[in-house]
Amino acid sequence: MNLVNYNFDKMTNRFGTNSYKWDVGSKELPMWVADMDFETSPEVIEAFQRRLDHRIFGYTSVPDAYYEAVAQWWDRRHHFHVHHEWIMFCTGVVPAISSIVRKMTTAGDNVLVLAPVYNIFYNSIVNNQRNVLVSELVYSEHTYSINFDDLEEKLAAPETTLMIFCNPHNPIGKVWDNDDLQKAGNLCIKHNVLILSDEIHCDLTHLGYRYTPFASVSEEIAQHCITCVAPTKAFNLAGIQSSSIIVPNPGLRALVNRGINTDEAAEPNAFAIEAAISAFTEGEPWLNALLSYLMENRQLLEHLIASQLPELEVIHSEATYLAWIDCRAVTRDTKALCEYLRKETGLYVSEGSMFGGNGSTFLRMNYACPKARLEDGLRRFAEGVKAFQSLQIPANRS
Numbered sequence: 001m002n003l004v005n006y007n008f009d010k011m012t013n014r015f016g017t018n019s020y021k022w023d024v025g026s027k028e029l030p031m032w033v034a035d036m037d038f039e040t041s042p043e044v045i046e047a048f049q050r051r052l053d054h055r056i057f058g059y060t061s062v063p064d065a066y067y068e069a070v071a072q073w074w075d076r077r078h079h080f081h082v083h084h085e086w087i088m089f090c091t092g093v094v095p096a097i098s099s100i101v102r103k104m105t106t107a108g109d110n111v112l113v114l115a116p117v118y119n120i121f122y123n124s125i126v127n128n129q130r131n132v133l134v135s136e137l138v139y140s141e142h143t144y145s146i147n148f149d150d151l152e153e154k155l156a157a158p159e160t161t162l163m164i165f166c167n168p169h170n171p172i173g174k175v176w177d178n179d180d181l182q183k184a185g186n187l188c189i190k191h192n193v194l195i196l197s198d199e200i201h202c203d204l205t206h207l208g209y210r211y212t213p214f215a216s217v218s219e220e221i222a223q224h225c226i227t228c229v230a231p232t233k234a235f236n237l238a239g240i241q242s243s244s245i246i247v248p249n250p251g252l253r254a255l256v257n258r259g260i261n262t263d264e265a266a267e268p269n270a271f272a273i274e275a276a277i278s279a280f281t282e283g284e285p286w287l288n289a290l291l292s293y294l295m296e297n298r299q300l301l302e303h304l305i306a307s308q309l310p311e312l313e314v315i316h317s318e319a320t321y322l323a324w325i326d327c328r329a330v331t332r333d334t335k336a337l338c339e340y341l342r343k344e345t346g347l348y349v350s351e352g353s354m355f356g357g358n359g360s361t362f363l364r365m366n367y368a369c370p371k372a373r374l375e376d377g378l379r380r381f382a383e384g385v386k387a388f389q390s391l392q393i394p395a396n397r398s
């Protein structure tokens with residue numbers, strides 16, 4: 001592992017780059033949306049540079065080398081054998097999800113999600129006139145689990161035709177294990193509900209943990225499952241519009257392929273292919289170094305919160321660079337807390353209610369940034385929470 005060659009401490013400046021995350025005031029510190037403040041891997045930059053040096057950017061096709069790079073990555077890194085023909089290029093995981101919702105379900109159907117979950121799932125469902133059906137995750141002893149009785153009841157409803165699953169799960173950082181995947185998958189099969197598994201965060205599984213691709217659990221589940229993956233989260237290429245949809249079942253694959261083509265989401269821009277191939281074939285040392293750095297950041301965050309704000313609880317996480325922080329001892333509604341933090345300290349974090357479920361007492365903090373910036377953010381956080389607390393009637397008396 002080569003931490004020397006990759007300088008994650010570099011204080012990057014993203015102001016003036018049309019960064020969605022950094023569209024904030026000059027004194028503000030954004031630690032919200034899920035992209036990182038690190039430069040991407042030098043191998044990806046070199047691949048982009050070679051493409052740039054060609055100086056012509058025409059319509060782009062998907063070469064065999066793309067399928068090879070994706071398949072080999074999953075084989076090597078995740079021990080999941082993906083056949084080339086299972087893979088379809090798509091311009092992003094969210095475009096894929098929306099397209100699959102449109103193609104594989106009918107207006108008025110229920111689409112099930114396990115909440116709290118990535119907020120854009122709700123948009124993909126509601127914007128396509130389907131109903132969101134929530135099976136709320138059970139939160140107990142500072143950890144989340146699936147309520148299988150509730151899940152089954154909801155999958156059994158005749159209107160439920162699709163489950164959108166998140167593995168690893170944003171925002172709670174959970175890597176679902178084989179048993180959970182098997183149980184949930186078998187329930188979907190029993191009730192004829194299609195599985196769409198968004199696995200975009202899989203390459204951000206923390207060192208020492210192992211992610212299990214949903215489709216790898218059994219042949220029966222593989223035949224019932226559509227998986228969305230991308231290099232963009234782990235290699236900090238969000239916005240490059242590069243993802244893959246993996247569908248082992250040929251009948252389902254033909255339908256999904258029709259859907260993304262109808263939606264004009266199946267063709268890459270001039271950099272999308274280079275991004276995936278270079279990340280998956282040359283980016284592994286950089287990714288390993290990143291994961292080490294992120295682990296140090298997480299330890300710093302957990303240590304600071306435990307020592308300065310012991311009434312808050314950072315939920316144990318096995319993946320992602322997002323801390324999901326339980327603030328129930330301070331407030332029942334983190335919207336007000338997050339607004340206060342932004343106004344008084346400039347720190348911009350995500351309030352939990354947007355993720356549904358029990359999110360309203362949580363907030364989400366993105367710690368994928370140079371340590372000096374993280375220290376600044378944590379300082380603002382501690383000061384802001386303490387000041388907010390001093391204004392509150394204690395939660396247990398409200």
Ligand SMILES: Cc1ncc(COP(=O)(O)O)c(C=O)c1O
Nearest residue numbers: 034092093094095118170198200
């Ligand atoms: C679970 C999940 N899926 C998808 C995305 C976005 O995917 P894309 O940029 O490929 O549309 C995100 C971004 O945060 C995410 O957290």
